[in-house]
Amino acid sequence: MEIRVEKTKTPREKPDFKNLGFGKYFTDHMFLMDYVEGEGWKDARIVPYGPLELDPSCMVLHYGQEIFEGMKAYPCDGKILLFRPEMNARRMNSSAERLCMAQIPEELFIEGISELVKLDRDWIPTEEGTSLYIRPFMISTQNGLGVHASKSYKFIVILSPVGAYYPEGLNPVKIYVEDEYVRAVKGGTGFTKCGGNYAASIIAQSKAADKGYTQVLWLDGVERKYIEEVGTMNVMFKIDGEVVTPKLEGSVLPGVTRDSCLKLLGEMGIPASERKLSIDELIEAYRAGKLEEAFGTGTAAVISPIGELYYEGEKMTIGGGKIGPVSQKLYDTLTGIQWGKLPDTLGWVREVK
Numbered sequence: 150m151e152i153r154v155e156k157t158k159t160p161r162e163k164p165d166f167k168n169l170g171f172g173k174y175f176t177d178h179m180f181l182m183d184y185v186e187g188e189g190w191k192d193a194r195i196v197p198y199g200p201l202e203l204d205p206s207c208m209v210l211h212y213g214q215e216i217f218e219g220m221k222a223y224p225c226d227g228k229i230l231l232f233r234p235e236m237n238a239r240r241m242n243s244s245a246e247r248l249c250m251a252q253i254p255e256e257l258f259i260e261g262i263s264e265l266v267k268l269d270r271d272w273i274p275t276e277e278g279t280s281l282y283i284r285p286f287m288i289s290t291q292n293g294l295g296v297h298a299s300k301s302y303k304f305i306v307i308l309s310p311v312g313a314y315y316p317e318g319l320n321p322v323k324i325y326v327e328d329e330y331v332r333a334v335k336g337g338t339g340f341t342k343c344g345g346n347y348a349a350s351i352i353a354q355s356k357a358a359d360k361g362y363t364q365v366l367w368l369d370g371v372e373r374k375y376i377e378e379v380g381t382m383n384v385m386f387k388i389d390g391e392v393v394t395p396k397l398e399g400s401v402l403p404g405v406t407r408d409s410c411l412k413l414l415g416e417m418g419i420p421a422s423e424r425k426l427s428i429d430e431l432i433e434a435y436r437a438g439k440l441e442e443a444f445g446t447g448t449a450a451v452i453s454p455i456g457e458l459y460y461e462g463e464k465m466t467i468g469g470g471k472i473g474p475v476s477q478k479l480y481d482t483l484t485g486i487q488w489g490k491l492p493d494t495l496g497w498v499r500e501v502k
């Protein structure tokens with residue numbers, strides 16, 4: 150598809166690349182295209198970053214038909230690298246299918262992102278641990294009230310230069326195991342990145358924050374017994390030499406980082422399994438001294454070691470306030486591949502050309 154480009158006449162001032170935080174600054178341009186039922190995607194364009202105009206009756210504002218993705222562009226000796234972007238394209242389409250929204254051809258998804266990243270390449274930070282976060286998203290745009298699938302959509306991509314996701318960096322975070330609210334159930338939207346999932350999670354997130362915890366660990370929505378995932382990360386535990394992560398059964402988000410870690414663990418010859426893991430089993434392992442490492446996996450933070458878990462009055466401290474060896478090895482290997490410093494033997498990296 151032809152992409153029309155309208156360059157900004159008023160470039161923004163660049164932020165201090167040493168002090169970026171997460172998701173605070175946006176680049177000069179954004180990518181947009183529109184979908185109309187019966188016509189398909191059209192009017193692909195890159196325009197100056199700026200507000201959208203929506204009619205107050207626009208469906209997304211009332212019924213929340215919205216999905217998004219999160220990925221990054223990495224600088225490498227003057228080149229720009231994307232990491233497994235087809236996985237994000239596929240997940241976007243799987244979210245779209247669940248929310249009855251329009252499918253986007255994978256190559257069009259990647260092309261729109263690539264063209265935008267190239268145009269705003271001056272915004273890619275090069276400091277250690279920094280990258281350009283890519284936020285593709287889709288909203289329903291039909292006007293009028295009444296719950297049904299929209300007949301029109303807008304797909305948008307914005308870019309944000311980011312530093313480390315957690316101010317703690319690679320230091321372990323404290324996680325609150327939530328036993329009151331739930332995030333998802335089988336048959337629901339847990340496996341999608343739809344805005345509503347996050348809206349529903351804020352209450353638990355702020356409860357945890359009030360108690361001094363960085364994030365929430367969700368238990369399953371039916372029995373509140375099995376571990377699912379952290380706010381925006383999948384979760385892995387090293388128990389007695391084996392890495393265990395909850396199986397994907399519809400309520401857990403299928404993370405690209407999760408999948409990559411499982412494949413890397415396989416390559417490293419470290420035993421790993423995807424299975425049900427109850428909070429009771431975890432506590433038992435902890436008491437027996439067999440809970441060796443705990444960490445979250447996600448694009449934003451890559452690997453985030455968990456140093457403390459709080460569950461119903463009990464505090465479990467893991468790894469003595471330090472990152473564990475397997476977590477560190479995964480972090481080094483994954484970021485090494487993403488930044489083009491290690492050989493890409495699994496064919497995960499795609500250069501933006």
Ligand SMILES: *Cc1c(COP(=O)(O)O)cnc(C)c1O
Pocket residue numbers: 219342378379380381382383402403404405406407446447448449
């Ligand atoms: C985005 C996200 C993840 C991590 O997925 P990645 O593809 O690894 O970034 C995990 N859980 C939730 C709920 C998420 O939103």
